[in-house]
Amino acid sequence: MKVFAIGSIIKPLTLEQAKPIMAKEVPDTLQLYLDGKIEQFWHRKDREGVIFLINAESADQAKATLAKLPLVEGGFLSFEYVLVGPLAPLGRLIQS
Template identity: 35%
Template sequence: MQLSRTGEAKPIKAIRNAALALTLSLTGVTMTDPSLAQAQAPSPATTGVLVILTVKTGIAREQVMAVMPDEVRQTVQLYLDGKIREWYSRADGRGAVFLLDVKDVAEGHAIMDALPLAKQDLVDHEYIAVGPLMPLRLLTTKP
């Protein structure tokens, strides 16, 4: 195993740099080390959209439950059609979280807006485009 000037093993240094880059990107800090900045692509490709569905304030549970049979049927069909990759209930009981297999937020909007809860204006949606974790590219470049 080759050691760097500081005595660290090179693979460990690469992992440390990747962890630092990940931490900085998750906290919104830009990188100042030009060698790290060059190793990153300008922006990740969108490979999916995370949708956080929240029942609107003031909507009675009975209103939501009256629509749920149709909502569930259509959501299951989206899953079977490959549009929903993953889905979860929110632990706070206020809605659901979906990972859609779509190319952009506009396509995610179109899918979610066509569902019964959205059509009846009972829920709000937050959309977040997601893609590959960009700092991992540091692990594929040679130091």
């Protein structure tokens, strides 16, 4: 199962906060990618935030995975979780 985790900054970081938090956020995020938990990631263009495509069995599992990130733990970033899967109606287009 795949889950889109759509993240929005809810409390901007000060310059003093950014350096120590981001020094941990970046490697933690990359480790989730290397562990296969984050499949793809993007920077949002409509507002400050990120979008992750997560490999998870449920939205709760995706939420538990991302809850450990420093920006989430610190209350700076929150996510909306959307379960996605194959576009099943396309099967109607296949003739038996």
